[in-house]
Amino acid sequence: MPSPKPIALDALIARRRPGYSLEAPFYSSPEVFAADMELIFGRHWIFVGVEPDVPEPGDCYTVEIGTSPVLILRDDDMQIRAFHNVCRHRGAKLVDREKATVGNLVCRYHQWTYGLDGKLLFAEHMGQGFDRSCHGLKPVHLRSLAGLLFVCLADDPPDDFDAVAKVMTPYLAPHDLPNCRVAFQSDLIEKGNWKITMENNRECYHCAGNHPELTIPLFAYGFGFAPEEADETELVQAARYEQMVCDLGREWEAGGLPSGVVEHLDDMVTGFRTQRLPIDGSGQSQTMDTKVACRRLLGQFTDARLGGLSFWTQPNSWHHFMSDHIVTFSVIPLDADNTLLRTKWLVHKDAVEGVDYDLEKLTEVWVATNAQDGDLVALAHAGAKSPAYEPGPYSPHTEGLVDQFCNWYLSRLAAGLGR
Amino acid sequence: MPSPKPIALDALIARRRPGYSLEAPFYSSPEVFAADMELIFGRHWIFVGVEPDVPEPGDCYTVEIGTSPVLILRDDDMQIRAFHNVCRHRGAKLVDREKATVGNLVCRYHQWTYGLDGKLLFAEHMGQGFDRSCHGLKPVHLRSLAGLLFVCLADDPPDDFDAVAKVMTPYLAPHDLPNCRVAFQSDLIEKGNWKITMENNRECYHCAGNHPELTIPLFAYGFGFAPEEADETELVQAARYEQMVCDLGREWEAGGLPSGVVEHLDDMVTGFRTQRLPIDGSGQSQTMDTKVACRRLLGQFTDARLGGLSFWTQPNSWHHFMSDHIVTFSVIPLDADNTLLRTKWLVHKDAVEGVDYDLEKLTEVWVATNAQDGDLVALAHAGAKSPAYEPGPYSPHTEGLVDQFCNWYLSRLAAGLGR
């Protein structure tokens, strides 16, 4: 009987060939997807939004991680909190819009009313034996990393978040994300498994052939190449690029901006990587003309030419911090075949649209690049479903971070399975 | 391996906490849904329509209960019959529209022809050994309760239907449903499990906050309240309402209209409840101005002020009978996450639209209320999928009938499992 057999996840993990893409079930099996949601997205720090999503007391921002609706809000003491977005009465979703501003949290179903601290304040008709104190909202672990909001659905979140924060805060803090404003958000549903979305993010091997807008600010040599294939001219250009990384890095560091590579993509539970990279052309921003999109610079910056600070996290985010704006990307799996890519563009909170920045110019590089990536993800996902698909080799020069993503993923899956 | 484990339905049933909502798998698991369709909808009396759906000989009305297409028709002797709507040749659906009028039943595929009694009359090219008498339509059990049509897909339907009919016929018969006409039907797909649709129907705790149209004809105190939370004014109003129930009830009974509560929601296989309740304002009908929507009263009624006779059945219906019109509600599960709510508004068969009644006025309270309920069902269903959801307590004052629905459901599920 050829009916689908239960996936032997252990065996699949064990037989992975290093340096090769994953076997097909990792991309298409609903069983592996269920494992991903439980063991990866249910137990790690998941990037979901930014402090400017809830700028004022009473502001709410909701997200869904798999079947878990999560409510993030700012309380009256300006503290940001997260709760399961589920009424303790009969389970109704408490806030059912993406953003809302409230005094208290009132369930629409039977008006059970919670404070911004999650305490149940009021519930009509529940009788005299009813104990309100046992029916507060269930909290969700939340951490802000220089304004980037991460939640963890597990009771015991990975304990290395502080270590990440210690390294990353000096990199990120000067860009002053908490004093930014979300100028634009796009939600793109990619027709592919979330790991294909992540893998696609972890290499720029595909950039030259697919991202005309993105390759304007990026240097061709910034994401690896095969030296033995390069001709004399290319080698000279590559050396000049390396020199630029070195020189600019020294300059930025001298100005108080940490810029060197830190890479813990597969040797930490909360895996991450960062580096500040030169931008081509005028060197200012990831825009079509490489100049700042917003004339009001972030934080205390006076120099626009700060390159692009990239920050990649496992399992689900990447970010680009520039002198004038920040772009954050959150990857949320919907099912084995569909993934939400949520992108936010942030500018200084005092920047005025039409005066300080043009929204089209601010967003056009990544709107175009996301659309192209979504198309490539769909292409890769469709082919990887074929019984003829077998894992192929990653380029040792350009796909090292993809391999690290896979390594991290498989080791965390194994850990979740208790291996 | 965290793949979905088979649901241990016995254990789920056994550990239910009385007075609390059900555990999550009851609302979202496809396995429980399959059990619901087999053991609940496959073995109980299911409300599907009304005699006026098939007023004349040859009139057909079709419904789908899960994967079972059912054909209801009126034969030439005015008897209403039900059959599986499946040709005995190659299984084609016999009548594929919701309503049709036929002489004989002719399968569109190969013209096999059945009489209105289900007998196969004609089948071309079947050869000399073919025995038509073995290939008649398969009957489905059907009962009319004062014009309300119930079918049972099981070979041996619950045997307490007569007992229900004996109690209910005196309540329902004066409204003379068989001599009504379906003035309007709405089909609403609610994005929630059918049990959430039913639970939502079994309480009015949510009415004040959600149903502005419905709370015009309904009395606030008609569906329970917590006396200890009521202030002096409210207690006086509640007492006045109780008096009204008492006085009007006596009046209605004297006029030959049974009106008192009968409640067998969880102590009969064919669970039900009924009560005739005062209507607020002018006391006539569930309309925006509480006056009759149709000036041609039902049956032999001369008095419009007969309140609202409600009739609730397990597992899938409720009904409101007034002096001028009747509203019936049938709940048909589509899958674990989607439910069809079919509502029919009936007036006297001789009432003329635009003359005796205005369709908008007739339907506006329940069209609005259904839409609001559909929204609440979706809200409750979305939250109950969260791993953070846990059964919450029902209000002892306002959610007793919800609890009784759950009790009935679980005991019938257990019975179906042979426990």
Next chain:
Amino acid sequence: MPSPKPIALDALIARRRPGYSLEAPFYSSPEVFAADMELIFGRHWIFVGVEPDVPEPGDCYTVEIGTSPVLILRDDDMQIRAFHNVCRHRGAKLVDREKATVGNLVCRYHQWTYGLDGKLLFAEHMGQGFDRSCHGLKPVHLRSLAGLLFVCLADDPPDDFDAVAKVMTPYLAPHDLPNCRVAFQSDLIEKGNWKITMENNRECYHCAGNHPELTIPLFAYGFGFAPEEADETELVQAARYEQMVCDLGREWEAGGLPSGVVEHLDDMVTGFRTQRLPIDGSGQSQTMDTKVACRRLLGQFTDARLGGLSFWTQPNSWHHFMSDHIVTFSVIPLDADNTLLRTKWLVHKDAVEGVDYDLEKLTEVWVATNAQDGDLVALAHAGAKSPAYEPGPYSPHTEGLVDQFCNWYLSRLAAGLGR
């Protein structure tokens, strides 16, 4: 616990009642569907297209058989080849349109480049240890039968294709399909299991009642009837039809066109049947006026009155070859409940639309007939899902080929299961 039990496919096959339709799981179970895709569509010769789909070097035509994307192309030596349409790097779909013309095959993702022979010619950045010769496209078995293209996804295809070709080539070759052009293609998604689509094709019992356009060119007696039900007039007509088959057949054979019945629908792995049948009216073509739709005849034909040569194959095709045009039908299962019917109308490659033929006239009979069949397939599929459905008897006079389809299907399934 009534959750779906694993299908005991062996038992289902064993208890099939000869001469009766299949049991319900064969039409609706996802498990049986998975078996169908693996054992039937994964191991037999599947009709997918025609030589004129790739007339010139570099022309590509893509199809999906279940989860297998397949790429068919014509190489520079005019040879037609088939490959799995999956890049050997990270599995991206190589050609993602239905038709394309290329020099080499360049993967859009990272520009891996393959020759038309499938060899990997170029892959950037892969390092010095990378062996291109191990990363060519995976071939798929392909055979052309007088221009009809069949592929087999298995490593060892059924070895009787040559035997089929030997019989069929003399029938088909005079129509010179390789020198035709696809004048029109329609893709119709039928809401039914692929076997219901096939069964519907294998009888004309339903034609008289459902296909007004098709019954113009077809003779009523061409597909069987019950002699004991026929009256004197009908028997005379039937005898005249038989005489016509005999006389015309002799005439066609004399002119070098094999015409007699050859039937191996259930006694060969690559089951097929053929016969050249008279066309009613003027006897020329399957059109509304039975005259040729294209005045440029196929091949070397000078006589338009060649009837209709039908060619049926197991598991997924049928074809009608006439003097002026050819219609081919390919059935591709999408899931247990949905099936793609792809129809191509072919005329001589030099025929000019609007001059030699009118597209409407060419296609109207089968466009209408396909739509009617799609409706009947949906009707049969919907009813066969009912628990009340049980296999019904096939007409011994008109549904013999349906029975043979079922016999072939079950024996091939059993063979695939190793029984």
